[in-house]
Amino acid sequence: MPIVVKVETCTGCETCIESCPFDAIVMKDGKAYINEYCNACMTCLSVCPEGAIIEVKEPSPAADKKERDAKLQAYKGVFIFAEQREGVVVPVSYELLGSGRRLADELGTDLSAVLFGAGESEANELIRWGADRVFHCAHPDLNSFNDDTYTEVLAGIINEHKPAIVLAGATPVGRSFIPRVAARVRTGLTADCTSLEVDKETGNLLQIRPAFGGNIMATILCPDYRPQMATVRPRVMKRGEYDKDRTGELIQIESDNLNSRTKVLEFVKEASGISVNLHEADVIVAGGRGTGGEKGMKLLEELAEALGGVVGASRAAVDEGWVPYLHQVGQTGKTVNPKVYIACGISGAVQHLVGMQSSDIIIAINKNPDAPIFNVATYGIVGDMFEIVPLLTRKIKEAKGQ
Amino acid sequence: MNIVVCIKQVPDTADIRINPETNTLMREGVPSIINPFDLNALEAGIQIREQTGGKVTVLTMGPPQAEAALREALSMGADEAVLLSDRAFAGSDTWATSYTLARAIDKIGADIIFCGKQAIDGDTAQVGPETAEFMGIPHIAYVRKIEEIKDNSIKVQRLMDEGYDVVESSIPVLLTVVKELNQPRMPSLKGKIAAKKAEIRKLGMADIDADENNLGLKGSPTQVKNIFAPETKAERKMIEGSPEEQVANLIEEFKKIKCL
Numbered sequence: 145m146p147i148v149v150k151v152e153t154c155t156g157c158e159t160c161i162e163s164c165p166f167d168a169i170v171m172k173d174g175k176a177y178i179n180e181y182c183n184a185c186m187t188c189l190s191v192c193p194e195g196a197i198i199e200v201k202e203p204s205p206a207a208d209k210k211e212r213d214a215k216l217q218a219y220k221g222v223f224i225f226a227e228q229r230e231g232v233v234v235p236v237s238y239e240l241l242g243s244g245r246r247l248a249d250e251l252g253t254d255l256s257a258v259l260f261g262a263g264e265s266e267a268n269e270l271i272r273w274g275a276d277r278v279f280h281c282a283h284p285d286l287n288s289f290n291d292d293t294y295t296e297v298l299a300g301i302i303n304e305h306k307p308a309i310v311l312a313g314a315t316p317v318g319r320s321f322i323p324r325v326a327a328r329v330r331t332g333l334t335a336d337c338t339s340l341e342v343d344k345e346t347g348n349l350l351q352i353r354p355a356f357g358g359n360i361m362a363t364i365l366c367p368d369y370r371p372q373m374a375t376v377r378p379r380v381m382k383r384g385e386y387d388k389d390r391t392g393e394l395i396q397i398e399s400d401n402l403n404s405r406t407k408v409l410e411f412v413k414e415a416s417g418i419s420v421n422l423h424e425a426d427v428i429v430a431g432g433r434g435t436g437g438e439k440g441m442k443l444l445e446e447l448a449e450a451l452g453g454v455v456g457a458s459r460a461a462v463d464e465g466w467v468p469y470l471h472q473v474g475q476t477g478k479t480v481n482p483k484v485y486i487a488c489g490i491s492g493a494v495q496h497l498v499g500m501q502s503s504d505i506i507i508a509i510n511k512n513p514d515a516p517i518f519n520v521a522t523y524g525i526v527g528d529m530f531e532i533v534p535l536l537t538r539k540i541k542e543a544k545g546q
Numbered sequence: 547m548n549i550v551v552c553i554k555q556v557p558d559t560a561d562i563r564i565n566p567e568t569n570t571l572m573r574e575g576v577p578s579i580i581n582p583f584d585l586n587a588l589e590a591g592i593q594i595r596e597q598t599g600g601k602v603t604v605l606t607m608g609p610p611q612a613e614a615a616l617r618e619a620l621s622m623g624a625d626e627a628v629l630l631s632d633r634a635f636a637g638s639d640t641w642a643t644s645y646t647l648a649r650a651i652d653k654i655g656a657d658i659i660f661c662g663k664q665a666i667d668g669d670t671a672q673v674g675p676e677t678a679e680f681m682g683i684p685h686i687a688y689v690r691k692i693e694e695i696k697d698n699s700i701k702v703q704r705l706m707d708e709g710y711d712v713v714e715s716s717i718p719v720l721l722t723v724v725k726e727l728n729q730p731r732m733p734s735l736k737g738k739i740a741a742k743k744a745e746i747r748k749l750g751m752a753d754i755d756a757d758e759n760n761l762g763l764k765g766s767p768t769q770v771k772n773i774f775a776p777e778t779k780a781e782r783k784m785i786e787g788s789p790e791e792q793v794a795n796l797i798e799e800f801k802k803i804k805c806l
Binding site for chain 2: 146147165166167168170178179180181182183184185186187289291292295315316317319320321323324326327328330331332333334335336350354355356357358359360361362363364365366367368369404405406407408409410411412413414420421422423424427451469470472475476477479483484502505507518519521522523524525526527528531532536539540543544
C-alpha cells in the first residue's frame with residue numbers, strides 16, 4: 145500500500161515537503177516525489193491542496209484473504225511477559241497484567257503470563273493479579289537475563305501456543321530481546337506503547353506510542369501477522385484488582401540444552417546509595433546546570449530522599465561530571481514519566497523536555513522567569529533553588545512527622 | 547577486524563510539533579543530522595580499528611540524499627561507505643529495515659557491527675537486535691564500555707536500570723551503544739577533503755540476495771494508522787511570594803495530589 149503522487153494532479157506547490165516528518169518528499173522535475181524514507185504515516189495526504197497524494201491499495205485476491213483470515217484466527221489469547229530481577233517480579237509486569245486482563249476481557253479470551261526463573265510463589269502471585277494461566281520456566285540459566293536463552297524459550301512458547309497478543313515491559317530487558325523474538329516469529333512489534341485499545345470493528349490491537357520525543361503520537365496496527373507484539377512503557381498502565389483467592393493454571397515449561405553465545409559474568413549495582421531506577425520512580429528530583437555542582441546535587445538528593453524519590457539530571461549536569469549518565473533524562477538519556485518531576489536549575493532545553501514532559505505533575509524551580517521549563521510546569525516557582533530546596537525538604541519532613 | 551557501523555539520517559527532531567488545528571506536522575527548517583547515538587557507534591568502530599587494525603564501513607539505508615550522512619561519517623574516519631537504496635525499500639518498518647540491513651551486512655562482511663541504541667525520530671531501539679537476529683548472530687544492547695576484545699570474543703558493560711551487567715559474547719556480534727561509551731571525534735579537515743571525493747558504494751535490491759516479499763511496505767508487518775497531537779497538560783500555575791510562602795503553597799499542592 146505505497147503512498148504515491150499523482151503526477152498529473154500535482155501542481156508542484158511544495159506544501160507537502162515541509163509536512164513530511166521523515167524527509168521523504170523531494171521535488172523532481174517540478175513535481176513532488178516520495179522516496180525511500182517514506183514510512184507511510186499518511187500525513188501528506190491531508191496536506192496536499194490538490195489531493196494529489198494517494199495511498200495505492202494492492203488488491204488482494206479473495207482466496208488469499210480467506211486463507212490469511214483463517215491463519216490469523218488460529219491465534220488466540222493475550223500473553224504477557226513477566227520480567228523478574230533477582231527472583232522478584234518487577235512492577236511493570238503487574239501493570240501488563242492489568243492491561244492484558246482488560247484486553248482479554250474485551251476480546252472474550254484468556255490471559256496468560258510467561259515467567260522465566262524466580263520461584264513458584266512469584267508465579268502464583270501473577271495469577272492473583274489477574275492471569276488465568278502462567279507458563280513458568282524455572283531453568284536456572286534463566287534466572288539472569290540473557291538475550292539468546294530468553295529469545296529461544298519465548299519464541300518456542302509463542303510458536304507452540306499461538307497467542308494473538310504478546311506484551312512485555314519496555315525495560316532494558318524487554319527492549320533488548322523482544323525485537324529478536326518478533327524477528328524470529330515473523331511478526332510486527334511496536335516499541336514503548338503508552339496506550340493499548342481494541343479496534344471494535346476488526347478486533348485488531350491499536351498500539352499507541354509517542355514518536356519524535358513525545359511531540360507526536362502514532363497509532364500502529366499489525367493487521368496481517370500474529371501475534372501482535374508490543375513493549376509497554378513502565379508506569380503508564382494501571383494494575384488490575386488483586387484477589388488473594390484467585391486460582392489459575394500453572395504450567396511448568398521444561399527447557400533442556402539452552403544454548404547461548406552471550407554470557408553475563410556479573411551485575412554491578414550503581415554505587416550511589418539512592419536508587420537510580422528512573423523508569424519506575426514515583427518522584428524524580430532532577431538538577432541541571434543551575435545546581436552549580438555536587439553541593440547543589442546533594443540538596444536534591446536530600447529532597448528526593450524525603451519524598452521517597454530518585455535523582456535525575458539534565459545533560460548539562462551529566463556532562464559536567466556532577467552526576468553519572470545513568471541519571472540523565474532527555475533525548476540522549478532516559479524518557480521518564482513519574483507522578484511528580486521536580487526540575488531544579490534546569491532551563492528546559494527541548495532535548496530535556498522530550499524526556500520528561502509526559503510526567504503527571506511537573507514542578508519547576510528556576511531563577512530565570514523566562515526559562516522554557518516553565519512552559520511545561522504544572523507549578524512554577526521563580527526563585528533560588530539553594531534557598532527553596534532545603535526549605536522544602538525541611539517542611540516535607542515536618543509534614544511527614546519526621 | 548571488519549567493522550560495520552549502521553547509521554541513520556534523522557530530522558533534528560526536537561522542534562517537530564503538530565499543529566493542533568490541522569493535525570499536521572510543522573517542521574519548518576528542521577535540519578537533517580546523523581542520529582546522535584550513531585556517532586558514538588562510529589567512534590567506537592574507529593577506536594577498535596585503531597587498536598586492532600582492519601576496516602570501518604559505514605552503512606545507511608535511505609534515499610540518495612542520505613549520502614550526506616555517509617560523507618560526514620567518512621570525514622570522521624570511516625574507511626568506506628555503503629548506501630543501501632532502492633524504491634523497493636520504501637515504507638519499511640523495523641522488521642523490514644532490519645531484514646534489509648542484515649542482507650546487506652552479509653554482503654559486506656563484518657566481525658563487529660555497531661548501531662546507536664535507538665534513533666531519535668522513532669525511538670524504537672528495535673533495529674539493532676532485529677538485525678542481529680536476521681544475521682543469526684548474538685547482540686548486546688546498551689553498551690556503555692568495551693572492556694576487552696580478543697580474536698573470537700568481546701567483553702562489554704551493558705547499561706541496565708540500576709547499574710550494569712558485564713557481558714561476554716562470541717564474535718561476530720552486533721552491539722548497540724549509549725552516549726556514555728565515548729565522545730565522538732570532530733571531522734578533520736583532511737578527512738573532509740577526502741570524504742568529498744570518496745566513492746560511495748551503492749547497493750540495491752538486486753545486490754543483496756533479499757526476498758522481495760520481506761522488503762518495504764510489503765514486508766512490513768506494522769502499519770501506521772494515524773498520527774495525532776499528544777494531550778495538552780492541565781493548567782499551569784506560578785507560585786508567587788517569599789520563599790517561605792512559595793514552599794508553604796507547594797506543600798499544600800503536594801497534599802492535594804497525595805504526594806504527602
